[in-house]
Amino acid sequence: MTEPTAVVLEQQVELRVTGQPDVKNMYGSGHIRPTEAILRYMASGLRAQVYGRWVREDGEMTDAPCSNDYAAHEGDTSEWPGWLADLAATWRPTTPDEDPARIDRLYSEVTEHASTQSIDLHIQRAQRQERLWxxxxxxxxxxxxxxxxxxxxxxxxxxxVRQNGAQR
Structure with a gap:
């Protein structure tokens, strides 16, 4: 008989975002002024949705909701807006067997595409984890x-429990 196991297939992070640059609307004209980002970390790759308000080509912001979908196979976020790739790298969940302090395990989206702001967030996260440990x-x-x-x-x-640690 095999031992029961459980494997995380997907983890999702939902973020309220402010002050991020507009992104080109993939499905029509204009831009999206981001208000939310949802990051889905899966064994098959990474997906993100950016939600916000539609901004017309002339720059007038509307109340119309709008969204873009992004996919990164094998963690390649190079086609994503820089700020979204930085968020994906910053909020990437660690697995139980992973030591987040190991510099040799930094992910390519951090080491190759990260801005100084994203690196600062990684430093702050590592310092929080260090304090917790x-x-x-x-x-x-x-x-x-x-x-x-x-x-x-x-x-x-x-x-x-006995003093030698054995169960009674």
Whole structure:
């Protein structure tokens, strides 16, 4: 009998965006003033949708909703607007077996296409992760010290577990 497994097939990130440059409307005239970006990370590749308001060719913004769809096979976002490629690289989820601090595992969309702003976001993300790991290590060290003290006093906090760690 095989062990049950679960594999993430897709992860989606939905972002509210402001201040991004307009993108050419792929399906008609005018441009799109972006207000949302949805990034879908899949085993088969990466997809993005940009939602916003339609801007006429003469520059007049309308209330009409409009969207563009983008696809990147094998992570190639070179045909995407630069800011969208940067967002895709910045928000790319890490997998459980992945160490986000390893510089040799930076993705090509970061190392080849990233702006300084995107790189700054990666630095901030790595610093947040470092703080979280440092906090976790501090909590675990503190917990271990408390357990050692309890064991020395003859106490054992886990019901149903012997002091040698075996189950009763």
């Amino acid at each position: 440092r906090s976790r290590v501090e909590r675990l060290v503190s917990l271990r010290a408390a357990r050692v003290e309890q064991k020395q006093r003859g106490e054992w906090p886990a019901a149903g």
